[in-house]
Amino acid sequence: MILSKINTCKSGLMLMLLFVGFNQTKAGNEVAASDSVKPAVRYWQSSIGLSNPSYRDFATSPLFYRGVGFNISTGWLKRSAKKERLFDMLLSVAPMSATIPASNYLKRAVTSTFAQMSLRYVQLYEIKSLSQHKNKYKAGFALHATQNFRMNRFLQNNAAGVENVSNVMLTGQVMRDVSRSSEKKVNLLFFKPTLKPVKRDLRFQLNVGVLNFNYRPGYAFAYEGYLTSNTSPLLWILNNYSWSLNGWRTQGELELFTYLEGGNARSWTYVWSAMHIPGKFENFQMAMHQIKYTVFFQRTKKKS
Amino acid sequence: MKRIFIPLMVITIVFSSCEKIVFKPDQASSDPLTNFDYLWEELDKKYSYFELKNLDWNKARDYYRSRLNANSTEEELFDVLAAMIDTLRDDHSNLFSPFNVSSYNIAIRKPANFNWRTLNEYYMPNMWSTGVFSHDFLDSGRVGYIRYGSFMSEFTEEQMDFLLKRYKDTKGIIFDVRENGGGSVFNVPKILKRFTQTEVTAGYFITRNGPAHSDFSERENFIVTPYDGIKYLNKVVVLCDRGSYSATTLFSLATKAFPNMVLMGDTTGGGGGLPNGGQLPNGWTYRFSVSQLLDLNGKNFAEDGVPPDIQVSFNGNDLTRDEILERAIAEIK
Known part of the structure; x- marks a missing residue:
């Protein structure tokens, strides 16, 4: 039953990739993505957005906790037609409640x-055999380290959950030039704006973990570890994590x-992530939806 | 714009549906039997004192489960779960519902051995308060008295310095932890390190690490390392009673490893296990012990209470006298 559901999910993902990869035969008449992606453009980026995390830690509760919070991130991006590197740091905070x-x-x-x-580092290389005029395909890897901090006072000595999830991921990306090459009038009954030409790309990236490390508590979650006059409470809590x-x-x-003009850029991003962490004893599951607005400031390369 | 929105919508829908597929549904449930089974299994997997207390846990399940059915009210469910938890005879094992909290309440099952008013009115009417400590001289300045009412209460090293400087010329100190219900284990060595100039191994901990009731981790040491500063090395008489629970039981057990410390009063309440916490499918929460406290011989009796070196009782018929306090003064003389 579960396998069939997963297959359904996989089929959905394939369908989605087809939509994103779409009609390559039409691409020839329109603005090329490569026009907007000049070699080695460097950006410093900063973003703000909303998060919708949900998690369930079977070590302490069979219930899902859900919430809506905010996220901020910063990082740098170096992008060219052939190669792309991204490093970013994200902080997300949300009040949660169980239904x-x-x-x-x-x-x-x-x-x-x-x-x-x-913390995330992504490195991608162009797949020349797939890339065409409007669609650019890249593949590579990502290193992704995530530290959760959960505090639930109702769980007594198990109030703090501090699991770490660190992954080596395979990454695939498709970027489609969706620029508007000429002015376009839109008829919205009482409002008829004229949309100006704009250069833009629609990018989809998929990361799948291939080496999935996690740091989780021991069998009973709470653990009475080595105690001395100088024991740090934080280290004592982590005593039995592995x-x-x-x-x-x-x-x-x-x-x-x-x-944007002047070399800067902005973007809207929707991010979905999910993880299933068995650890050594009991599962931790988590999913998060995020909407981010990011501004990119082009950096000029220092002359040596 | 259609070229943008169509794939965007498809991706959003696919991802949202994937999440529901890959995770099993939320297990929230108000069904009494589902909640009973969940709690029983969690205790079976992780509770630490089944063997010491000679409990037949399968028998407990059969007995208490038969008192519930799918139509049992929340109050009936609470009563049955609380009764099952009470068979553990453990004040670290409680059920928390929105309308009630269960407690075995060890302290009221034996006589109280402490009366604050007796101390205040007939022995130390002008007691000093330094942070969380109440203290004063007794026996014409030959004995110091320090009262520490809860291990939940934090204190600073400067406050401890002040106390020990004030009583440095006494023959002994009475350290009173009667009716101290426990708190942070980190405050235990923080006090004990002032009463030794050598490292003292004071006990061990073991924690459940497997499904069998006898599955436990390797022993973890409880070691008191001496404070690098003001210490008090004369006799320290620790007063305890049935209300001395949890961290106070750890403190009391540790005194056995200190040659200059004497435990006096009544057997402590126990509570040697570290309580963990969890949540039932109906949202109620619970806690129970997952570890054992062992003495230097590897015995786990502390869960049922640490016996004093000198047994003394408080006679409640005469509230002008604290017999335990007077015996402690005599012990120091």
């Missing part, structure tokens, strides 16, 4: 606080990248 069954007695809100810090190599993680992002 619990209705009570005939007293209602109770079970809440927690969730924060996530992520690394495992298992589970899966995937991340997809869709970005509409608009080039």
Whole structure:
């Protein structure tokens, strides 16, 4: 049953890639993506957005915690037709709550606080055999380290959850030139704006973990470890955490990248990520939807 | 724009549906039997004192599960789960619902051995308060008395310095932790390190690490390293009773490893296990012990209480006297 569902999901992803990869035969008459992606453009980028995380830690609860929060990130991007490198750091914070069954007695809100810090490095190379005039395909790898901080006071000594998820991921990207090459009038009944020509790309990137490391608590979650007069409470909590190599993680992002005059750029990005972490004993599952608005400031290369 | 929005919508829909496919549905449930089974299994997998307490956990399941059905009310569910938890005889094992909290309440099952008013009115009417400590001289300045009411209460090294400087010329100190229900384990060595000039191994911990009731981790040491500063090395009499629980039981057990410390009063309440926490499918939360506290011989009796070196009782019929305090003064003399 589950396998068939996963196959359905895979089929969906293939369908989506077809949409993004779309009609290459039409590309010849329109503005080329390569026009807007000159060799080795360097950007410093900064973004802000909304997050919608949900997680479930079977070590402490069978319930999903969900919330809406915000995220900020910063990083740098170096992009050329042949190669692309990205490094970014993201912080996401959200108040969370579990959906619990209705009570005939007293209602109770079970809440927690969730924060996530992520570091990501992506390196991509052009796939020349697939890339054509309007569509550029790239593939490569990503290194992605994520540290969660969860605080749920209702869980007593298990209030703090601090799992780490670090992955080596395979990455595929398709970037489609969706520029508007000429002015276009839009008829919206009372409002008839004229849209100016604009250079922009629609980019889809998919990351799939191939080496999935995670740092999770031991069998009983709480652990009474080595205690001395000088023991740090934080280290004491982490005493029985250990690394495992298992589970899966995937991340997809869709970005509409608009080039501005003067070499800068901005983009809207939708990011979806999911992870399943068995650890050594009990599963941790998490998904997150994010909408980000990013500004890119072109950096000039220092002359030596 | 259609070229942009169509793939965007497709991707959003596909990803959202993938999430629902790859994760099993939320297991929230108000079904009484589902919640009973969840709690019973969590305890079975992780509770640490089944063997010490000689509990037949399968028998407990059969007995208490039969008292529930799919139509049981929340109050009935709470009563049954609380009764099952109470068979553990462990105040670190509780059920938290929006309308009630279960507690075995060890302290009220034995006589109290402490009366604050007796101390204040008849022994130390002008007691000093330094941070969380109440303290004063007794026996014409020959004995110092320090009261620490809760291991939840934080204190600074400067406050400890002040106390020990004030009582440095006494023959001994009475350190009173009666009715101290516990708190942070980190405050235990923070006090004990002032009473030794050598490193002291004071006990061990073991934690459940497998599904069998006897599955435990390797021993972890509890070691008190001496403070690099003001210390007090004369006799320290620690007063305890059944209300001395959890971290206070750890503190009391540790005194056995200190040659200059004497434990006096009544057996402590116990609570040697570290309680973890969790949540039921109906959103209620719980906690129970997942570890054991062992003495230097590897025995786990501390869960049921640490017996004093000198047993003394407080006679509640005469509230002008604290017999335990007077015995402690005599011990120091």
